[in-house]
Amino acid sequence: MRYLTFALAKGRLAKKTLTYLEKMGIEMEEMKDPDTRKLIFVNEDLRIKMFLSKASDVPTYVEYGAADIGVVGKDTILEEGRKLYEVMDLGFGKCTMCVCGPESARELLQHQQLIRVASKYPNIAKDYFNNIKHQTVEVIKLHGSVELAPIVGLAEVIVDIVETGTTLKENGLMVLEEICPLSARVVVNQVSMKMENERITGILNALKKVM
Numbered sequence: 001m002r003y004l005t006f007a008l009a010k011g012r013l014a015k016k017t018l019t020y021l022e023k024m025g026i027e028m029e030e031m032k033d034p035d036t037r038k039l040i041f042v043n044e045d046l047r048i049k050m051f052l053s054k055a056s057d058v059p060t061y062v063e064y065g066a067a068d069i070g071v072v073g074k075d076t077i078l079e080e081g082r083k084l085y086e087v088m089d090l091g092f093g094k095c096t097m098c099v100c101g102p103e104s105a106r107e108l109l110q111h112q113q114l115i116r117v118a119s120k121y122p123n124i125a126k127d128y129f130n131n132i133k134h135q136t137v138e139v140i141k142l143h144g145s146v147e148l149a150p151i152v153g154l155a156e157v158i159v160d161i162v163e164t165g166t167t168l169k170e171n172g173l174m175v176l177e178e179i180c181p182l183s184a185r186v187v188v189n190q191v192s193m194k195m196e197n198e199r200i201t202g203i204l205n206a207l208k209k210v211m
């Protein structure tokens with residue numbers, strides 16, 4: 001039997017994913033060692049390999065078949081636009097992709113002004129403004145703490161994830177428009193879905209049972 005390889009987005013989604021996998025009987029002993037510098041883990045009995053990678057790389061590994069199955073946020077799936085099957089909503093890591101800014105930016109959105117939009121998600125931002133809103137904007141890519149952008153005058157608004165709204169509130173910003181709901185998803189390589197259908201379907205059914 002060949003190995004099935006899992007790619008998990010490291011960070012806040014990984015811990016919950018590993019708990020569910022463990023409940024299904026998929027355990028990767030060495031992965032629990034907090035000091036390990038190892039990147040890939042193997043369960044020989046189950047013929048499963050598993051690795052953690054930067055979230056935005058998970059769809060890449062899955063599209064190319066270097067991983068058969070991935071767990072990653074819907075935000076990353078939308079941003080990366082890779083060819084893969086999205087097969088399951090895991091129902092955790094829930095948050096919303098939003099356009100945010102100061103109250104004063106509301107007017108600029110209503111009047112279709114040429115504004116600057118800062119985001120860690122430039123593709124989602126461009127798609128929303130160009131194809132949904134039909135508003136011409138300049139999108140500026142940032143890598144974190146995006147809420148700074150409207151405060152220091154880099155952009156009028158941001159496109160970012162909102163969960164509790166605390167970050168916005170503490171920085172005098174607010175949700176101006178909601179783009180879409182997000183949560184953790186299971187993605188599968190398109191060829192693996194055909195070649196390893198029985199095993200992958202079995203894993204997905206077992207996952208549904210422990211969720």
Ligand SMILES: Nc1ncnc2c1ncn2[C@@H]1O[C@H](COP(=O)(O)OP(=O)(O)OP(=O)(O)O)[C@@H](O)[C@H]1O
Nearest residue numbers: 010011012013055073074075076093094095161163
């Ligand atoms: N409040 C939240 N903020 C950010 N991401 C969230 C939140 N709630 C759920 N998520 C999900 O968790 C994922 C991000 O996890 P995490 O915050 O650990 O990574 P990150 O720090 O954004 O990654 P990177 O190091 O690439 O910036 C998102 O892709 C999203 O799907």
Ligand SMILES: O=P(O)(O)OC[C@H]1O[C@H](OP(=O)(O)OP(=O)(O)O)[C@H](O)[C@@H]1O
Nearest residue numbers: 144145146160161162163164165166167
């Ligand atoms: O609505 P809240 O509950 O406040 O959560 C949303 C915040 O969390 C995320 O940032 P993250 O912690 O991933 O840091 P980053 O800005 O460096 O990506 C996101 O980009 C928001 O800033």
